[in-house]
Amino acid sequence: MNQQIKTIGIVAGGPNVLAADLKMYDEMVDCWIGADEGCSALLHQNLSIDLAIGDFDSISEENVLIVSQKAKEMIRYPVEKDETDLELAIEHAVALAPNRVLLFGVTGGRMDHTLANVQQLIRFSQVEIPATIIDPQNTIQLYKPGEYQVIKDNTYSNVSFLSFSEKVTGLSLKGFYYPLNGYSLSWGSTRCLSNKLLSKKGTFSFTSGILIMIKSRDVLLT
Secondary structure (H helix, E strand, O other), rough: OOOOOOOEEEEEOHHHHHHOOHHHOOOOOOEEEEOOHHHHHHOOOOOOOOEEEEOOOOOOOHHHHHHHHHOOEEEOOOOOOOOOOOHHHHHHHOOOOOOOOEEEEOOOOHHHHHHHHHHOHHHHOOOOEEEEEOOEEEEEEOOOOOEEEEOOOOOEEEEEEEEEEEEEEEEEEOOOOOOOOEEEEEOOOOOOOEEEEEEEEEEEEEEEOEEEEEEEOOOOOO
């Protein structure tokens, strides 16, 4: 993995019911990293594993052997360690300096894992690597102050904004059903939930703080 990598896909071991169709993203991903049980998801969808990483305490030794045979590279850590398997995968991804990172299998299941995994987006923000969490119902991205364009996504048509920092100031939304101009968004506010774009694209901007953008869709339960 010495060549320049444009897009890295990291797959963690989230619940199978919330697993994304990884094959949809295979053409745009140059390097797949499986974090522990995420390797099983890659193998299940017949995708290559460029790097398998973690303590592998979530899968059987038989499956660990299969992963070791299928993966182009494997790094195994002791179970007793300070970092989660996802953190280890993220550190290796950052070291490769890609243009962007897509994260799968990091939401759902235990809420402590989900919240901690969303917070991992700050690591990419610190090194200016765009990163997106993707599951069948949501995409999640983190932003620093600036102006950004949003493209309408027919799959994830709802667009919500939450303050990742204690406060986001100067938030303006243009091209949205509910526009804003210079709004201060604080922790606990639901003012910016469930918005929609009026046309193919819109813009949002803010002057301070850290902002989360979540694109989502409703899923009908049967």
